[in-house]
Amino acid sequence: MTGDAQRPNLSFGPDEEPGVGTPYARYVHLDVLHSLQQPRSKEPAELSFIITTQVMELLFDLLWHEWTTAQQALREDDLAGALAALKRGAHTQDVLVSSWDLLATMTPAEFNAFRPVLGEASGFQSSAFLRLEFLLGNKSDRMLRMYEDSPAEQQALAAALRGPSLYDDALALLDRRGVPAPHEPVAARHAADPAVEAAWRTVYTDPAHVELVRLGEALLDTADRVTRWRQRHYASVKRTMGAKPGTGGSSGLTWLKHAADQDVFPELWAVRNEL
Template identity: 40%
Template sequence: MTKAYDPAGEGAQMSFQGRMSYGDYLGLDQILSAQHPRSQAHDEMLFIIQHQTAELWMKLALHEISAARDNIAAGNLRPAFKMLTRVARIMEQLNSAWDVLRTMTPSEYTEFRESLGQSSGFQSYQYRMIEFVAGNRNTAMLPPHAHRPDLVESLKAELTRPSLYDVVLDRVRDAGFDLPERGQRDQPHQSDPAVNAAWAAIYDNPEQYWELYELAEKLVDFEDYFRRWRFNHVTTVERVIGFKRGSGGTSGVSYLRRMLDVVLFPDLWEMRTKL
């Protein structure tokens, strides 16, 4: 009879009394005890974990976007390329998660929807911060966080900083392009003819402006995956609740479809038509 394999024979640590274990390092007791369904519905656990894991991925996305912004501001573009690539992959993970949530049918969601009260992904602080850091700064989106002064202050502080796109445009200026200065930082980026022209020149001469050319494509990758995430959100919501109002009071699918029209880096998309 073959003896059962014992990894201790090869030196694997098997005793963790007084030592840090895998669960200790990751804080798994806290994470795995953070699911508190408010109904007896089987699918509420899926709904909770779907959104909790999305928030964890968004935390990592903010970590990477913020670090990319710092590196771009300092002129260190190559480390920023890796970080922005990672952000696009995070968005890909968020997209894949909708496939799991779409296994829940309308009747299954109805079993626990009332338990949500007025809570809604519309109120996600981290999602709002991702938009603010990237440059889509809409102050009309601050009130849902007013019950948490600490979160509002953090979002307002972000409005005073250069966005990711602002620091990218600073590097375009450094390359010799005459661009208008950003007006109000607490407003979304608007397409500008001079910025369009600068990007067109960079795309016309990629060998001369290779780092800026690559940086622009990293931003487009990020927004491409971000748009897919929004689109998958729309189709998932329509599949599960149709055209009912959202739990947070929005118009549901109609609201989400409006969000599909929001563009983070408008010049990079409009410029393509003119090349």
């Protein structure tokens, strides 16, 4: 699945009149956009919660577009194109990390005032976020079970689960450029591989591979921001609801802390011990 497949449909629907409203309103579908915030309680903080999570979901889509664009560029040996997409993705990640500022100071009393109306709803159920995790190589087939009632979402996630991760395509590029690196996709969480670490060691110590060093650093920029996101998420939840179980049945703080402690692209971090 490519980034292009995820672009919104900007054409007018059959019941829309092209002459109604400003061109800007029609282009970004303002009438639809501003109708999507529907608080279920009288707690003022709920509107902030809804808008922030909706913004995050849109940024997940943008990040998917940038990472799959980078992935396609890597497959085409277009390193410059891949680096440009990863850089744009890094800017998107910065906004995502900063978006926690809108929720981080929510008090337990404010959150508890509308938490009952969430029912079983939880950000843990975001298919857009899970798809990004799979693209990073953080894969788990058991996560597909929660989408059994949503066949289309489950199918898209299954494709991401079985397909190559962004890291797989980066390693494939190394392999094609004379640096042997295992890169076969697996439907499981990426585990640190000594052969992959050896490949990155070669990249960073052989002057002939200076362009690939730029790729390694761009991937580290991405990984660093993933960790910042996870840590910010953890800290925000810890402040707002403490160690209580999460909505939707997740383990809440325990799960978030475990996720924050996991390195993305672990070999790129490990090899720095020897440089």
